[in-house]
Amino acid sequence: MTHRTERLAPLTGLAAIALVAVSALLTDFYEYLPDPGDIQAHLTDNATRLQWAGYIGIVAAALLLWFGSSLRSTLRAAEGGDGRISNIAFGGAVAAGGLLLVSYSIAIAAAGRAGSEGGITADAAATTYDIYSSLVGGGASAALGVMIAAFAVIAFRTRVMPRWAAWVSAIIGVGAISPLSYIFIGLAALWVAYMSLALYLAGRRTVGTKAL
DSSP: OOOHHHHHGGGHHHHHHHHHHHHHHHHOOOOSSOOHHHHHHHHHHTHHHHHHHHHHHHHHHHHHHHHHHHHHHHHHHHHOTTOHHHHHHHHHHHHHHHHHHHHHHHHHHHHHHHHSTTOOOHHHHHHHHHHHHHIIIIIIHHHHHHHHHHHHHHHHHSSSSOHHHHHHHHHHHHHHHSTTHHHHHHHHHHHHHHHHHHHHHHHHHHHHHHHO
């Protein structure tokens, strides 16, 4: 008998993306290569709020790891064999979650320094901001791209999802790994939210069928 927590597990992806969105709204700073003085001022004026944004982001990263495990289980059942592609997908989820954990931790440290006595210098603020944004927009995006591209491979080979989902996943996966990752990371996030809900609904249908 499937435990309730197992049935709800796929929804961790949707929850992760929702919390990332909340964190982004609290951060409220999305400029590309902004002036160091602007970063310093934003950190100093909003230190407490930015720390909360970071903590929320860390929870989101942890939930993304949980979703990756649920996705791997679905893909592994469809793939069969040694599960090599399923493992690649899970590795992408783990890498994305890990990079997000690091990036949000850096953001918390920078905000904490900015809110403490002595504050933070403009150069230090710019450095931490550049590292944070690169980890999210470059590293985490590429890791999500690996996960989504691996899903696409299995979706093309099996009937785990409709063919249109395989094509959309392939485009998003490749795009998230490309130099245009900053554009595709938003689409990758939407993919996680959609797939999270799709896996949950598929699980409910399976349970309902067994009950009959």
